[in-house]
Amino acid sequence: MSISRPWLLVLDFQMPGLDGLRVCARIRQNSSYDDVKIIMVTGSQTTQLKQKAVKAGADAFLEKPYDANILMKITGQLLRKRIGFGKS
Numbered sequence: 001m002s003i004s005r006p007w008l009l010v011l012d013f014q015m016p017g018l019d020g021l022r023v024c025a026r027i028r029q030n031s032s033y034d035d036v037k038i039i040m041v042t043g044s045q046t047t048q049l050k051q052k053a054v055k056a057g058a059d060a061f062l063e064k065p066y067d068a069n070i071l072m073k074i075t076g077q078l079l080r081k082r083i084g085f086g087k088s
Contacts, residue, residue: 006036007082008075011058013042013049021056028057037078041066 009027011020020040027033040053043064050061060074 005033008037008039008078010039010041010071013040013044013053021052024053024056024058035082037082039071039074039078 011023013020015023020042024038024040027036027038037059038057039060039062040056040058041062041064042049042053045063053061059078062071062074
């Protein structure tokens with residue numbers, strides 16, 4: 001049985017046991033996961049958190065509460081880039 005790898009992860013900054021920044025950074029340390037897209041979400045609205053997310057390797061950042069349509073739009077953009085559509 002093979003285990004499928006995700007194409008996209010949505011990580012919260014505050015998760016039980018291990019925060020989203022650490023999870024993101026650990027994923028980015030493994031080059032075999034370079035194509036996995038990561039969206040970080042947080043309830044705190046600060047530029048500093050956004051900078052930390054980008055530094056950790058996040059592809060996108062959303063502040064809670066967020067509109068589901070915005071999440072879907074960002075998800076679509078990231079997945080199109082992953083599979084080679086919509087390259088700019």
